[in-house]
Amino acid sequence: MITELSPDALTGLLERARQDYQDLVGRGLSLDLTRGKPAPEQLDLSADLLSLPGGRHTSADGTDVRNYGGLQGLPELREIFAEVLQVPAGQLLAAGNSSLELMHDCLVHALLSVLPGAESRWVDQERIAFLCPIPGYDRHFALCERFGIDMIQVPMTAEGPDMEVVERLVAEDPAIKGIWCVPKYSNPDGVCYSDATVARLASMNTAAADFRIFWDNAYAAHHLTDEPVETAGLLAACAEAGNPDRAFVFGSTSKITAAGAGVAFFGSSPANVQWLLGNNAKRSIGPDKVNQLRHVLFLRDADGVRAHMERQRAVLQPKFETVARILDAELGGTGLATWTSPKGGYFVTLEVPDGCAKEVVRRAAEAGIVLTPAGATHPYGDDPRDAVIRIAPSYPGLAELEQAIEGLAVCVRLAGYEQQAR
Numbered sequence: 001m002i003t004e005l006s007p008d009a010l011t012g013l014l015e016r017a018r019q020d021y022q023d024l025v026g027r028g029l030s031l032d033l034t035r036g037k038p039a040p041e042q043l044d045l046s047a048d049l050l051s052l053p054g055g056r057h058t059s060a061d062g063t064d065v066r067n068y069g070g071l072q073g074l075p076e077l078r079e080i081f082a083e084v085l086q087v088p089a090g091q092l093l094a095a096g097n098s099s100l101e102l103m104h105d106c107l108v109h110a111l112l113s114v115l116p117g118a119e120s121r122w123v124d125q126e127r128i129a130f131l132c133p134i135p136g137y138d139r140h141f142a143l144c145e146r147f148g149i150d151m152i153q154v155p156m157t158a159e160g161p162d163m164e165v166v167e168r169l170v171a172e173d174p175a176i177k178g179i180w181c182v183p184k185y186s187n188p189d190g191v192c193y194s195d196a197t198v199a200r201l202a203s204m205n206t207a208a209a210d211f212r213i214f215w216d217n218a219y220a221a222h223h224l225t226d227e228p229v230e231t232a233g234l235l236a237a238c239a240e241a242g243n244p245d246r247a248f249v250f251g252s253t254s255k256i257t258a259a260g261a262g263v264a265f266f267g268s269s270p271a272n273v274q275w276l277l278g279n280n281a282k283r284s285i286g287p288d289k290v291n292q293l294r295h296v297l298f299l300r301d302a303d304g305v306r307a308h309m310e311r312q313r314a315v316l317q318p319k320f321e322t323v324a325r326i327l328d329a330e331l332g333g334t335g336l337a338t339w340t341s342p343k344g345g346y347f348v349t350l351e352v353p354d355g356c357a358k359e360v361v362r363r364a365a366e367a368g369i370v371l372t373p374a375g376a377t378h379p380y381g382d383d384p385r386d387a388v389i390r391i392a393p394s395y396p397g398l399a400e401l402e403q404a405i406e407g408l409a410v411c412v413r414l415a416g417y418e419q420q421a422r
Contacts, residue, residue: 009102020410021363029368031404036187036346036392038259041315045308046257052294059296060160065289071277072248074292077263083302084220085251086233087267092274095287099252099264100139103214106248106266107147109279110212112178116245116271118210122177130214131169131179133161135349135377135388137187140216142182144379150378152176155187160197165206174207178214184231185219188377189349190342195232202237203248213238215249219345221309222255224317231341235267244269253295255346256308261285263295316346319393323348323405330409336416339391348391349377351406356415357386363411369404 005013059067060076062120072078073094082089095102109115111123122128129150132141136156144151152169155162160183170176181201183193201213223229238246247268254262266276299305324341325348332338341350352360358373364371372390375381391408393401 010417010420013413014374014421017410017414017417020244021367021414024367024407024410027368027403029369029403029407029409031396031400032370033392033404033408034254034370034372035395037395038255039315039395039397042312042394043258045315046298047256047309048119049294049298052297053290056293057290059289059293063289065293068285069349070286070289071281071284073263073265073287074289074296075279076296077292078265080296080302080305081251081253081265084222084305085217085233085249085267087249087265088314091235091270091273092265092267093273094292095264095266095280096261096290097252097254097256097262097288099216099218099250099254099266100143101251102250102264102266103140103216103248105280105283106212106214107143107149109276109371110210111147113275113279113361115210115212116385122210125175127175129176131161131166131176132379133180133186133384134371134379135188135390136180136379137216138183138372138376138381140214141379141381149177150175153379154179156186156191158191160191160193163197163200167200170204170206170208170211172207176206177208177210178212180214180216181236182216182218184217184229185222185342185345187218187345188347190340190345190347190390192229193231198232198234198237199241202234202243206354211246213247215250217251218255220251221305221338222312222346223309223344224313225343227343235269239269245272246274255299256305256312257295259314261291261294263292280400313319316394318398319396319401320348322398322401323391323393324404326402326409330406331412334413334416337412339386346392346394347391349390350391350412351387352384352389352412353416353419354387356412356419357389357416359418360389360408360411363414364408367407367411369407371408 033221078089078092132151133154220232234247249267252264315326338351361374377388
């Protein structure tokens with residue numbers, strides 16, 4: 001990655017970078033690129049939710065949504081998202097506003113009750129481990145850390161996790177009970193799993209009979225181009241491969257409608273659905289069906305979801321184009337960075353020279369630009385190369401985003417040239 005420079009050239013570039021950084025600090029910025037939150041303009045697209053369901057309080061089958069019950073969620077909402085999440089409506093649950101809660105609950109229930117196909121509870125076993133493709137989602141890693149689940153890093157490729165590594169590890173170690181996957185526009189590098197990767201995940205031999213793929217399809221409908229990426233359906237692939245219970249599919253409307261009032265989904269085999277329903281019945285008498293009815297009336301059908309996401313794209317796409325334009329103008333040809341150009345999702349991954357990511361994040365913070373901590377893309381917050389930085393362009397306005405990315409580029413040049421000068 002690093003371009004060889006003469007001593008004189010390096011001295012000149014370093015002096016300029018230091019001056020640019022002093023100018024940046026002097027601007028007194030206060031900008032936040034830490035998390036992939038929808039911008040107010042995106043939330044405004046779903047403002048009509050706040051006036052729904054109006055005077056209506058019954059679902060299509062006559063259920064009074066004001067009352068207890070309906071643990072599986074409204075059938076008409078599950079019909080809408082069955083296509084989006086590639087799960088039959090009868091095997092899909094609609095729950096509260098957070099898919100992260102569902103992932104948490106699945107881990108807790110697997111630890112404390114016997115999964116279909118398992119011989120014992122996970123908590124009764126000596127060691128539990130999960131495969132973690134990297135770079136990955138810090139909240140997945142936090143769940144494992146919370147419950148004492150060992151994390152084994154697996155490299156990502158352009159087609160998903162390195163399946164040679166995955167297949168070898170799951171075949172030889174019965175303690176490996178799961179793998180985290182964000183199959184479409186993955187967090188943070190935007191990778192989309194190929195059909196071959198999906199097929200191999202579905203059919204691979206696992207030493208653990210109760211192995212589960214935690215398929216976090218958070219960005220299933222979050223396209224940024226005119227050519228939406230389509231990924232193969234994992235649940236159907238697992239059933240066809242003779243492993244129907246292997247897939248836990250998660251999704252939500254949090255980045256579709258209102259993140260503070262979304263609906264989360266869980267899809268799996270009939271046996272897994274009954275397992276989760278049985279456990280959830282002990283912690284809830286039913287989800288927020290009023291909010292689910294709001295979403296039914298607002299989105300109407302799968303075509304309504306697609307139309308709404310086109311409006312979301314109109315807000316988001318210029319921001320991703322801004323990031324790409326500035327990084328190319330400020331860092332292109334320097335040899336100091338590479339970055340992703342995702343076709344969907346919420347993040348851009350920036351790679352800087354090994355040993356520089358923490359310094360870039362530190363320098364940016366001193367200049368008033370707050371980034372996701374370096375290392376957050378890896379288990380235990382430890383990026384062994386100290387090279388990966390996650391950029392979340394969604395929340396700031398365009399003018400603020402321009403300032404933040406220009407400032408970030410200054411910090412990359414400063415840290416990179418200082419490293420070369422040592």
